Amino acid sequence: MDKTKFLENHLVRRHGTNCYKWDDLESKFGDKDLISMWVADMDFKTSEHVVSALMERISQGVFGYSNAPAEYWRIFSDWMETRHHFLLRKEWVRFSTGCVTGIAWAVNAFTNPGDACLILTPVYYPFHNVVTNNKRKLVKVDLTYHAGHFSMDFQAIEKAVIENDVKMFIQCSPHNPAGRVWTEEELEAVLEICKRHNVLVVSDEIHQDITMKGHPFIPAAAVRKGAYAEIVITLNSASKTFNLASLPHSHIIITNEALMKQYDDFASALNRTEINVLAVAATMAAYQHGGEWLDNALEIIGDNYDYLKYTLNAEAPDIATCALEGTYLAFLDMRKCVETGHLREFIQDRCRLAVDYGEWFGENWAGFVRLNLATDPAYVRQAVRNIVGELKRI
Ligand SMILES: Cc1ncc(COP(=O)(O)O)c(C=O)c1O
Structure with missing residues (x-):
């Protein structure tokens, strides 16, 4: 068109x-x-494919408790593979009602009150609030800025990690509002610091699909062929890409089995992690035909x-x-x-x-x-x- x-x-x-x-x-x-x-x-x-899928689902007239259908996994993993060269497995994925909720759940599942969580500022304001509202210690390191370009200050990051005994790094990738799509080298450098100091990484990748030509996005869990996947919790969703924010539905992707067990233990205490049938229908149509x-x-x-x-x-x-x-x-x-x-x-x-x-x-x-x-x-x-x-x- x-x-x-x-x-x-x-x-x-x-x-x-x-x-x-x-x-x-x-x-x-x-x-x-x-x-x-x-x-x-x-x-x-x-x-329009999303709108038709929603109409069709609504016309069933029944909105009882439901699962994501088997096709969901094929469609979602096809999208991740073709668009982002990431080979996804169903057992790595859990649902949440939005990426900010995903951050909040990860903070609660993997850290304790008082633990230090790092963010790189300027960054999307809920990153700040999620940490402080959950009574964790907020550690901020500014990105380096020069004439319209932002980059990460690896020395300052490592220093802050050591000095504050940081337990979790909440990363924005691509970065809102800096507009950066981090390169594999940049991601590797920051992930290496995290690995060295036992810091878990929550990678908010809600903007993964919104990239300009010449700036390929790499999921943190795929950096250097997955070398850091064991410390990464990835959050993504079709919502930012396809303008579906009022159909809250997102993914929490954890490849490390022990971390997934810890997450599931935490999530069982939340009780309601069911899917929203309309959001699932919209996500499938978006990834399949959008x-x-x-x-x-x-x-x-x-x-x-x-x-x-x-x-x-x-x-x-x-x-x-x-x-x-x-x-x-x-x-x-x-x-x-x-x-x-x-x-x-x-x-x-x-x-x-x-x-x-x-x-x-x-x-x-x-x-x-x-x-x-x-x-x-x-x-x-x-x-x-x-x-x-x-x-x-x-
Ligand atoms: C980096 C980032 N994460 C999360 C969100 C919001 O996600 P959700 O509505 O799924 O909580 C936004 C919205 O602008 C965002 O920019």
Whole structure:
């Protein structure tokens, strides 16, 4: 399908649908008339294959306790193999009701209150809350940042691991909001540190499918042919990829048998880990037939990013637009052109944009903003025009 046709068929005005993104502008930002570019979901309808599968399942009219069908495993493992060269086995997988829930369960299954958990900041804000809300000690190491590019500071990571006796590293891969798809070398280096110091790794890979050309994603459990799989707990889901966040359903993948036993002992105390039949139907249809939809969505996101980057580089060169290797979330460093204390006023009151602010992801990242690009190209153009125009007036 060409891009214009994709947009005609899938762009949707979500106002009045109880969505966080548009309908919560007033409660979240105090202004309902902003262009909404915060929260990570899409303004695209999901694949028509997903919609048909849901309709068909709904037409059965019975929603009693259910299992995932045998085909689920074939379809999910085919996706992981063809898209990510990862050979999955059914016995490695458990379900959870979302990746953040998966992190919370892993924290509870594998660490004790007071144990130290490491995150690399700036990072998706629930990573911070899950650790502190579960009464674990939060250890933060900043990513290294230079001119729009983020990388890991391995020395600082190892030092923090040793000094705090870290038990768990909660990793974001691909990284929200840094936009990085970690290379195999980077993943190997951080996993090696974890292995050396007996640190378990929870790898949140919810953005695994949203990568730009030339930036292949590698699951942490597949690094160096699985050399670190025994210390990795992987979390993934079709929800970010296919815009299904309100059908909570995700995977917890554990290849190490002893860890899986520990997880199952923990999970048995939770009692309810049944599947949601609609989420299962949607996930199967998405992984089986959604490839073309995803490829189209990625092209629109890539075009939106290119427009943003090239226009800002030309018209507002003091803004550093971070490289977008993965995710659909662009991170802009505005520190050279707007005083950080006035950034919210600039972005919201003058540019009329609702965005995620850098400090939400870590206190040292004020002055950055994150813009959601899985949206109408017209909104991206308007946002860029507003930023460039208002900068000229400062
Ligand atoms: C890295 C990351 N993990 C998890 C989530 C949310 O996942 P879920 O809705 O499955 O809890 C997001 C949403 O933006 C995310 O960016």
